[in-house]
Amino acid sequence: MQDTREVAIQVRGLRNQFGDHVVHDGLDLDVLRGEVLGVVGGSGTGKSVLLRSIVGLLHPKAGSVAVFGTDMLNASDETRQKIERRWGVMFQDGALFSSLTVRENVEVPMREQTDLSPQTRRALAELKVSMVGLPPNACDKYPSELSGGMRKRAGLARALALDPEIVFLDEPTAGLDPIGAAAFDALIKKLQTTLGLTVFMVTHDLDSLHAICDRIAVLAEKRVFVTGTMADMLEVDHPWVHEYFHGPRARAAGFGN
Numbered sequence: 515m516q517d518t519r520e521v522a523i524q525v526r527g528l529r530n531q532f533g534d535h536v537v538h539d540g541l542d543l544d545v546l547r548g549e550v551l552g553v554v555g556g557s558g559t560g561k562s563v564l565l566r567s568i569v570g571l572l573h574p575k576a577g578s579v580a581v582f583g584t585d586m587l588n589a590s591d592e593t594r595q596k597i598e599r600r601w602g603v604m605f606q607d608g609a610l611f612s613s614l615t616v617r618e619n620v621e622v623p624m625r626e627q628t629d630l631s632p633q634t635r636r637a638l639a640e641l642k643v644s645m646v647g648l649p650p651n652a653c654d655k656y657p658s659e660l661s662g663g664m665r666k667r668a669g670l671a672r673a674l675a676l677d678p679e680i681v682f683l684d685e686p687t688a689g690l691d692p693i694g695a696a697a698f699d700a701l702i703k704k705l706q707t708t709l710g711l712t713v714f715m716v717t718h719d720l721d722s723l724h725a726i727c728d729r730i731a732v733l734a735e736k737r738v739f740v741t742g743t744m745a746d747m748l749e750v751d752h753p754w755v756h757e758y759f760h761g762p763r764a765r766a767a768g769f770g771n
């Protein structure tokens with residue numbers, strides 16, 4: 515059955531290359547509005563490069579990236595900035611500014627992109643911190659005073675600072691213990707359902723894929739080799755995909771027998 519949901523992100527014919535090392539060649543991907551898309555692939559297949567190409571941190575050699583129907587590579591600065599305000603990015607380990615408190619970190623995008631008063635910024639930052647399940651006293655802590663899981667939550671709070679419609683997450687559960695990872699998954703799912711977020715999530719975590727992803731995109735052979743549900747992945751005839759979804763870790767996670 516054809517999916518009639520709106521496409522939030524459309525990538526076509528993407529080519530990324532560093533020197534003579536071609537990472538992506540003819541990569542196509544649709545991310546549907548309101549879905550959690552898990553992006554997986556072997557190490558070095560270009561998951562982070564894909565994320566960075568979509569958010570404009572890296573200019574691809576060829577191809578197009580459209581977000582909410584806007585051609586991001588050819589848009590004016592003003593148009594691009596308007597679209598950029600509609601997403602938030604959480605990099606690995608939160609990528610927080612170490613010299614700023616959690617609240618100040620969450621206020622950074624508000625300072626840069628809005629003219630909200632200091633009082634409003636402060637109140638909104640406190641709201642975001644509570645939305646991600648951190649206690650109020652986390653607001654005044656520095657990143658070095660937080661656990662890895664708390665830092666990730668603080669990074670997510672900053673990604674949510676401008677009430678985005680899309681969030682990009684780069685390996686959000688990496689380095690968390692299984693209980694912390696499951697709690698983080700539950701938080702992402704809750705935000706998706708309550709805020710209607712579209713989530714683009716690079717991950718290696720089979721449990722996350724199973725628990726919260728509506729669809730999975732597998733990077734292999736320099737492109738998105740296949741997209742589909744977890745059930746679809748179990749049927750894919752490709753050595754890496756088969757090993758990933760049927761291997762010992764998949765079996766330990768309770769599927770892919």
Ligand SMILES: Nc1ncnc2c1ncn2[C@@H]1O[C@H](COP(=O)(O)OP(=O)(O)OP(=O)(O)O)[C@@H](O)[C@H]1O
Pocket residue numbers: 532537555556557558559560561562563564
């Ligand atoms: N700025 C850069 N300059 C040169 N090569 C780069 C650059 N950024 C990424 N690469 C290369 O592009 C390839 C893809 O990198 P990327 O970080 O996207 O992989 P990945 O799929 O996210 O891997 P992992 O799962 O290990 O994090 C790698 O071979 C990497 O060395």
